[in-house]
Amino acid sequence: MQAIAENLFTDEQPPRLIGGQSKASGRIVFPCPEGDEFEPVALSREGTLWSYTIQRFRPKSPPYQGPEAFEPFSVAYVELPGQVIVEARLTDVAFEDIAIGMKLEFAPMPFEKSTGETVLVPAFRPAAMAEAA
Structure with missing residues (x-):
């Protein structure tokens, strides 16, 4: 299964997010911008929940590309230590x-687009889940 966008995850197993590190300042951003000012950098697989919300209604289309039958989901801001949120x-x-x-661990999850195509999107799960697996 492919990621929802190119150059979002590393090819290694388990995968990691790919951020961009500014060649001029060293600042890390996500996702990695195209161009010569940033170089790709694999981000930490582990982080801490910084903030979150529950998406309880179907977002507008576009840009939302999910199925018509909507189920609420949680959206998080995850702090990757020393890198980026x-x-x-x-x-x-x-x-x-x-x-x-x-404590959270990166675990990309499947997302079914309105076209029926299933892709992987960035997601995190409780670190205790990884230890139990």
């Missing part, structure tokens, strides 16, 4: 169990 989905955790500061 990224926005991604949360997976494998009930809404009531989400807590700021919880």
Whole structure:
């Protein structure tokens, strides 16, 4: 299964997000911008929940490309220590169990587009899930 966008994840297993590091300042951003000012850098697989929200209604189309039958989902800002804060989905955790500061691990998840095509999107799950697997 392919990522929702090119150059989003590394090819290694397990994959990592690909950020961009400014050649001039060293600052890291996500995703990696095209051009000569940034070079790709693999981001940490582990992070901390910085903030989150629950998406309880179907977003406008476009840009939303998901199925017509909508189910609420959690969206997180995950701090990757010393690198950057990224926005991604949360997976494998009930809404009531989400807590700021919880330890997370990168775990891309399938997303079915309105076309029926399934792609991988950036997601994080509780680190305890990785230890149990």
